[in-house]
Amino acid sequence: MLFSHRLMVVRWRPVIPFLFWPVLLINRNVWVEVNALTGIDSNKAPVRLGVRLAVWLTTRLFNIITVSEVSMDRIKTLARPCRRTYVMPNGFDPDQLIDFEPLCDPRVPPWLVYFGKEQPYYDWELLYQAASELTERGVISGLRLFGVDQAPSSYPSVFAHGAFDRGSLVRALSDIENPILVVHSSASDAARATSPVKLFEYAALALPIVCSGSMSRQAGRLHGVWFYPAGDQSGLVEAIHELAVDYPLARERAAGSRDVAMAHYTWPAVVGDWHKGAL
Numbered sequence: 001m002l003f004s005h006r007l008m009v010v011r012w013r014p015v016i017p018f019l020f021w022p023v024l025l026i027n028r029n030v031w032v033e034v035n036a037l038t039g040i041d042s043n044k045a046p047v048r049l050g051v052r053l054a055v056w057l058t059t060r061l062f063n064i065i066t067v068s069e070v071s072m073d074r075i076k077t078l079a080r081p082c083r084r085t086y087v088m089p090n091g092f093d094p095d096q097l098i099d100f101e102p103l104c105d106p107r108v109p110p111w112l113v114y115f116g117k118e119q120p121y122y123d124w125e126l127l128y129q130a131a132s133e134l135t136e137r138g139v140i141s142g143l144r145l146f147g148v149d150q151a152p153s154s155y156p157s158v159f160a161h162g163a164f165d166r167g168s169l170v171r172a173l174s175d176i177e178n179p180i181l182v183v184h185s186s187a188s189d190a191a192r193a194t195s196p197v198k199l200f201e202y203a204a205l206a207l208p209i210v211c212s213g214s215m216s217r218q219a220g221r222l223h224g225v226w227f228y229p230a231g232d233q234s235g236l237v238e239a240i241h242e243l244a245v246d247y248p249l250a251r252e253r254a255a256g257s258r259d260v261a262m263a264h265y266t267w268p269a270v271v272g273d274w275h276k277g278a279l
Contacts, residue, residue, distance in 0.1 A: 007275070009033055009065070014050060017057035024061060031086075032062040034075060055079055065274070067195035069217050074193070088274050089195040089218065091267030096166050097204040098258060103177050104251070109139060110178035110244045112210075115146035115169055116198040121191040123212070123231060127184040128155045130236045139244045144176060173205070178247050180240065181205070183219075185212040187230035194218075203261035208250035210239045221264060224254025 008027060010016060012034040023030055039051040058064065059079040065086050066072040072087050112131055118124075131143035135157035142157040146169055151160035161172065173179060181202045185191035191214045202209050203222045211219055214230040226243055228235035243250040263269060 007031065010062075011035070012058065014039060014054040017054055017061055021057075021061055030062050031065050032058055033065045034058070034071065035067060037074065037078075040078075052078060059083075068193050070189075070193040086274055086277065088270055089200075089265065090197045091265055091270035092197045092200045092204070092261070093166075094204050094262060094266055096170050097201060098262065100170050100173060100205050102179060102205075102207060102251070103174060104247070105177045106248075108177040109141045110180045110247050111141045111176045112143045112182055112240060113146070113173065113176060113179045114143070114148075114182050114184070115164065115201075116196075118148050119185075121186050121188050121194075123184050123186045126231065126233050126236065127182065128152060128158055130233050130240065131155070132157055133237060134240055134244070139241055140180070141177070146172065179207055180243050180247075180250070181207050181209045182240075183209065183211040183215055184236070185214045185230065187212075187214050191215070191230070192217075200261050200265035203257035203265070206251075206255050206258040208243045208247070208254045209257075210236065210243065221260055223256035223260060224250065225257075226250075 008030045010020060010032050012032045016032060037051060039047045042048050056079040059081040063084040064081055065088050067090055069087055072085060132155050134140045135142050142159060145160045146164045148160045149162050151158040183199060195218055199219055209225045211225050211227055212230040213227045216227055219225050226239040228239040
C-alpha cells in the first residue's frame with residue numbers, strides 16, 4: 001500500500017504526526033481520522049501544549065477525516081489545515097431495517113420509542129418527564145426503551161425492554177402502534193460532535209423522528225425530522241405533540257427518509273463518496 005500510493009487511513013493519536021511523518025516520503029495520500037482530541041482539555045499544561053503541537057503538525061502534514069462538522073470546526077479553531085479535509089459520518093447496516101412496516105392504528109395514541117445505548121450525553125430525565133406529561137394528557141401511549149435495562153420506577157408510562165439485536169428490534173417495533181422515534185441528546189459538546197448511527201437507522205425505518213437541535217447538522221439531509229431546542233422540555237413536548245396529533249401526515253413526511261439513508265448513509269455509500277474524492 002505504501003509504495004503503490006494508494007489510500008491509507010490512520011486513527012489519530014497525539015504521537016501520530018511525530019512517528020508517522022516518514023511515511024509521507026513514499027505515500028502522500030495518507031488520511032488521519034480524528035475522532036477525539038485526547039488530552040486537549042487536560043489540566044496539565046505540558047499535556048495540553050503537546051496535544052496542540054500534535055494537532056498543528058497533523059494539519060500541516062496529513063489529510064484529515066472527522067465524523068462531524070463540529071469536530072472539524074474544533075480542529076480548525078486550533079490550526080488551519082493545509083491539506084485536504086473531509087467529514088465522513090458513521091455509516092449503518094440497513095439489513096432488516098428497510099423491510100420494516102409500521103403498525104398504524106388511528107384508534108391508538110402513538111408510542112414514543114428509543115433504541116440504542118444509554119448514552120450519558122442524552123437528557124434522560126427531560127425525556128422521562130416529557131413522556132410522562134404527554135401520556136397523562138392522552139397524547140401518546142407511553143415511552144418504550146430498547147437497549148436500556150431498567151425504567152425509572154417513578155415513571156409508570158416508561159417501559160424498558162433491555163438488550164436487543166436487529167431481528168428482535170424489528171419484530172418488537174412491528175407490534176408497536178404508531179411509533180415516533182426520539183433522539184434526545186443534550187446541548188453538550190460531546191453530543192454535538194457525534195455522528196450517531198442510530199440517527200441513520202431511524203431514517204431507514206421511514207418513521208417520524210423527534211430530534212434534539214444539537215443534532216441538526218448531522219440530521220440536516222433527512223426528511224421527517226422535528227427538531228426541538230436541546231435541553232428544552234417544553235420544546236420537546238411541543239414537537240412530540242405536533243407529530244402525535246396528525247400521525248398520518250407525520251408518516252407521509254418521513255417516507256423519504258429511507259431513500260436518503262440508503263443513498264447517503266450506508267457504509268458503502270459513506271466510504272464510496274469519500275473514496276471518489278480522495279483518489
